[in-house]
Amino acid sequence: MTTSSGFIRPLDGLRIVEVSSFVASPLCGLTLAQLGAEVIRVDPVGGAADVHRWPLTDGRGEAPAGTSIYWTGLNKGKRSVTADLRSEEGRRLVQRLVADSGPGGGILVTNSGGRDWMSHARLSADRSDVITLELVGSSDGTPAVDYTVNAGLGFPALTGPDDHAGPVNHVLPAWDVICGVYAALAVTAAVRHRERTGQGSAIRLPLEDCALSVASTLGYLTEPQVNASSRTRSGNDVYGTYGTDFTTADGARFMIVALTTRHFRDLVDLTGTGDAVSALETALAADFTAESDRYTHRRVLSALFARWFETHTAEQAEQALAESSVLAQRYRTFEDVVSAGVLEANPLFAELDQPGIGRFLAAAAPATFGGHYLAVPPAEDLGASTGRI
Template sequence: MTPTDKPLAGLRIVEVSSFIASPFAGLTLSQLGAEVIRVDPIGGAADVNRWPLTADGESIYWTGLNRGKRSVEADLRSEAGQEMVQRLVTESGPGGGILLTNQAGRSWMSHTVLSRIRPDVITLEVLGRTDGTPGVDYTVNAGLGFPQITGPVDHAVPVNHVLPAWDLACGLYAALCISAAVRRREQSGVGAHITLPLEDTALSVAGTLGYLTEPQVNEHSRTGTGNDVYGTYGTDFTTADGGRFMIVALTPRHFRDLVDLTGVRDAVDAVEKALGADFRREADRFTHRAVLNGLFEPWFARHSTADVAAVLETASVLSQQYRTFDDVVADGVLADNPMFAELDQPGIGRYLAAGFPAAFEGAHYTTGPAPSLGADTPAE
């Protein structure tokens, strides 16, 4: 597949950014065929040496997020450097005139200034908080409420999640917004000034999923449930040799299979009758999860990890053994998945790199390696 076959071929995006949300948006656009030029200050932005690193000190993080892009260094404090960035953004052509940045507040690359040079310019500014003040995934999450219901139910302090979910969601929204703005520009010839706060991304998702609706309608928010899945039946069990499985029974069929494979049909029927419950309903399975956990747990505790895995493979109940990242790589999952392709990344080495998760006509879009910092800087 050639770059011109990709959906966003012909677009040119200038990315002035660092850390996760904005570079992830650039990577997504690059995977879909856009030419993305990342602009860094001389010596690199604050994330150029961010962990994880190789044994030689190369940033696995930086190269991962900047695959397939071009790299330009500029003295962003000098007039010459600022003018160079302005030229890159506003160069003529139907696919150019697009700026993606999380460096808002710089007047020289504001939408107002750039639109004087190119009226149809599209700018997208990833912000921290809604009011424009700085914020990152972990500070936004701390102020939202999720850490208060994450972790064991008897744990009294907030638990941060290791996945920067709001950064990733914000990056995907940014890529979608730019694609939408390009389509509108093609139809009407107008540019766009888009602001996308990380905090609003989090609030939007939390509101959509009901976390912020509950306190408004029910006058209280949900409490933490540990590893139990909220509102349905799902929890984790430990096997005789220390393996651990996550089990989820979303439907009555899933639940029947779990009851039958653990051999506790009579006990579950008796509990259901005694409690006046109907375990065909998700609400009842969730409400009485502690009793049900106690009935299922002995079966898992009596059987080895291999035996449990073999039985679960034949059942409809949703299940997965807990694994480490090392386990995933060692199991050959990456090599078996066509989304991954071998990449020779200078400074890092050869490894299987993830492409775009959606397949177009059966093919996953991939990019080349990340450039060396400043490799595409124009000659003075």
């Protein structure tokens, strides 16, 4: 796949067959499509379980009501094929798509594993260098989704206000996203391996293991092993450094982060609290050039800084913060982001004419290659390429 300017995408020439639904597996396919691979998503006739997943168009615009904004977003740039996957004919279609797809093909991505007819062993009988990536839920292969994985990992115990007694779920399906992007990386690594050795790969990627791996790498699982305890909730405070939120005189809320000594010094200067902070440092025998002391005494520091925000409007705060090194951002809703013109101002976004939804600004892949953003065409209607393929 090439861009309109003739730029050849990194994965041009690869063909991926995707039998999937929900987030992680379709996101893997989308990522590969953005990088230039031809991705063919195969769904059962009528669509998989996610074909009508919320959010849906509400019918107030040009688009009719009921189109899944979610489904079209995750399936941009793919070719859509439907087949009766319970029939021998439909299963053979998938097997042929995987096997008969030239030197860049022979790749299957699925979260519908456990089926002999599209197992690595079965597909290897048709093509010895086949690459299969099977996403599963739990490490032991039992079903799991992002929200159940997260519940069993410990993050809901750290999320939310520090005086809250129960678990708080996250909104972003972070493990699905991480798993989907890692799956795309695993596929490209397997392609590299095949190019060097001629050998295929059977990749198994549990969603739970993606979450456990990240939690281990970031120390969440190491801490209770070596310290015999783990961290507790800290609300909107950033763990281990100085960062928290403040409210201005007109009710706007800002997130402020002072990671370095310079950031913290500028925050003290901006809020005019130098004398008070110095006195506090002496009284507490603290050293506010150290992240640990800034975090330990964050509440009393925040009480000093809060007065400045309470006596300034959002506009005044934004201007003062922009002139300092302090890391800051005003809290916004998704509607605020769109109405503020953020999308129009960022070349990551370009207009997309999506059938069933209409025209809107859609993001390309976030990395540029040679200065090129890698956007993809709109999602096809379900099954649109069945006859052609």
